Amino acid sequence: MSVSGMKKQLHKASQLLNERLMGAEGTKMDEDFLKMEKTVVGIHSLLAELLSKTTEFLQPNPAYRAKLSMLNTMSRIRGQGKWTGYPQTEGMLGDCMLHYGQELGAASEFGGALTGVGDALQQVARARDALDVNVKRTFIDPLQDLHNTELKEIRYQLKKLNGRRLDFDYKRRRRGKVPAEEVRRAWDKFVTSKELAERSMFVLLQSDVDQLSRLAALVAALLDFHRNAHRILLGLHGNLQARLTAASNKPERRFRPKKIRSEHNGSVGFYLQPSITSAVSSGEQLTVLPPRPGSPVSCSG
Numbered sequence: 001m002s003v004s005g006m007k008k009q010l011h012k013a014s015q016l017l018n019e020r021l022m023g024a025e026g027t028k029m030d031e032d033f034l035k036m037e038k039t040v041v042g043i044h045s046l047l048a049e050l051l052s053k054t055t056e057f058l059q060p061n062p063a064y065r066a067k068l069s070m071l072n073t074m075s076r077i078r079g080q081g082k083w084t085g086y087p088q089t090e091g092m093l094g095d096c097m098l099h100y101g102q103e104l105g106a107a108s109e110f111g112g113a114l115t116g117v118g119d120a121l122q123q124v125a126r127a128r129d130a131l132d133v134n135v136k137r138t139f140i141d142p143l144q145d146l147h148n149t150e151l152k153e154i155r156y157q158l159k160k161l162n163g164r165r166l167d168f169d170y171k172r173r174r175r176g177k178v179p180a181e182e183v184r185r186a187w188d189k190f191v192t193s194k195e196l197a198e199r200s201m202f203v204l205l206q207s208d209v210d211q212l213s214r215l216a217a218l219v220a221a222l223l224d225f226h227r228n229a230h231r232i233l234l235g236l237h238g239n240l241q242a243r244l245t246a247a248s249n250k251p252e253r254r255f256r257p258k259k260i261r262s263e264h265n266g267s268v269g270f271y272l273q274p275s276i277t278s279a280v281s282s283g284e285q286l287t288v289l290p291p292r293p294g295s296p297v298s299c300s301g
Helices: 003-021 031-058 062-078 089-104 109-148 150-173 180-205 208-249 276-281
Strands: none
Touching: 003 150, 031 109, 031 150, 031 180, 089 109, 109 150, 109 208, 150 180
8 A cells, every 4th residue: 555545544543533523523424425424334234134034935955055055165275166056855755755665566456656756756846956946046046146246336436435535634724734726625525425425325225127027037936836836746746546446445454374384193283382371370280191192202211
């Protein structure tokens, strides 16, 4: 910084301290200018929070958002074209249902129904991916551009205007010690900055049509997603009702235990080995019979 630039910064700081501590009165802006400035500051805060909340609405899990941001940043650094998408909750639930539906198999009515629901949920997840892309393109990106360019420029102009006002007020306060020509130049710079900032704020505040069109695009994207989800889930509901009706009309199957062959007394039936422990504990008399020839049970001593 040059010596003259450093002196100017000191003059501005001196004027600011006089206004804050000593109650010195600086040049006042007109009411229309102050009203526009207040509105612009409000729009700046609005956009910052609106962009953040919209991203949270589309991708509610902060851990996943941070992970995806890191992965996509690494992909850009490495020059990879692959873009990692946000894991939609419908897709994760659908994957779970598909996995266990395939494990149960097509023979199981419940397994077939799980597979159908899982496939439908994956379709809903793809529709939500399309919503993310659409909202980013038509709503988030335009507002982010407005925040990063036009609003940033206006804030810079207002900051520059305040610096020139402080410079002018300092030189006006020291009139007689500062040449009149220098005071006039400071005034001209202040007026030029004020007109430039005022014009920029006016243009921004007249762009309501642009902001309304972006808001309408957001609502249209949400409506399109919900229509697709409704269509998918309506078809799924009809399919499940048909499955339920078919399963209810099937004849009831009764459990029939399978018999096993026993060589005891040459009969076919269940072979139940008596419990020696239970017989003794009940006080019944226990008689040990010699084994039949050819019997698998032997009591060799």
